[in-house]
Amino acid sequence: MAMTATDFDFLRTVVSRNSGNQIDPSRDYLFESRLGGLLRAQGLTALDQLVAALKLEPDARLQRSVAEAMTINETSFFRDNSPFELLRTALLPALIERRRHIRSLRFWSAASSTGQEAWSLAMLLREHFPDLASWRIEILGTDLSAEMVERARAARYQRLEVNRGLPARFLLKYMVRIDDEWEVAPALRPLCRFEQRNLCRLPVLLDTFDGIFLRNVMLYFSAETRRHVLLEMHRALSPDGFLVLGSSEQPGMPQHWLPVLTEKTCYYRPLPAAG
Structure with missing residues (x-):
């Protein structure tokens, strides 16, 4: 049987409830291209069979698998380099001075996909701030998809x-070639850890971070989901910390976030919670 408009509505609802992502009806073709692997894993041959299976016996694990498969995982090393330059020249030097008494820094890559953002930050810290070698550095990467986390x-x-995006000198210094692939060098590994987390399930974490990177993910959320996620970011951020969003994203919520404009990019400081 062919997929009906009702079937696509059902799949969009499954994705939204399990990930917060909003799939526009004009992009329904993505279900066909992205759920092929899941269909084969389930022993199914057509998308309408998956819909029927989900309707017949709701399976939370299968629903999460559908949502994960529909998540956009576009990323690269030092993507949109301006935020990394801002970190190197301004944000990190100032933050390091404020943390000298505890010698500890914590960062959260909140939609880390396959990890390039977190590893890029680790390389930047090691390359430009060698004095931090004796500090406690933690870079946490989280993603909805278990496959991406692995x-x-x-x-x-x-x-x-x-x-x-990866500079040649970083490739040679921080990566190890294995056959036709490149692997992050052992010396860099302790800086990063990765966990599966759903940004729409609050609270995501109970930790506090000096910097949070939430880039190029909110544009797929509804307004209500964006608000919930940004409130979670506000709670998880140190009072003197910073939030970095994608170049086309803005948090709104002026009672919670102060935009700081620079020559090439923008970041956000948390404002004290009312009351």
Whole structure:
């Protein structure tokens, strides 16, 4: 049987409830292209069979698998380099001075996909701030998809992936070639850890961070989901910490976030909670 408009509505609801992502009806074709692997894993041959299975016996694990498969995982090393330059030249030097008494820094890559953002930050810290070698540094990467989290932990990338944004000197210094792939060097591994987390299930974490990276993910959320996620970010951020969003994203919520404009990019400081 062919998929009906009602069937696609059902799948969009499954995705939204389990990930917060909103799939526009004009992009229903993505279900066909992205759920093929899940269909084969379930022994199914057509998308309408998956819909029927989900309706017949609601399976929370299968619903999460559908949502994970529909998540956009576009990323690269040092993606949109301006935020990393801002970190190197301004945000990190000032933050390091404020943390000298505790010699500890914590960062959260909140939609880390296959891990390039977190590993890019680790490389930046090691390359430009060698004095931090004796500090406690933690970079936490979280993602909705268990598969993406496992890839981030493995930290092994194809040539095409390292050619997208990773400077040649960093490739040689912080990566190890294994056959036709490149793997993050052992010396860098202790800085990053990765966990599966759903940003729409609050609270996501009970920790506090000095910097949070939530880039290029909110544009797929509804307004209500964006508000909930940003309130969670506000709770999880140190009072003098910073939030980095994607170049086309803004948090709104002026009672919670102060935008700080720089020459090439923008970041956000948390404002004290009312009351």
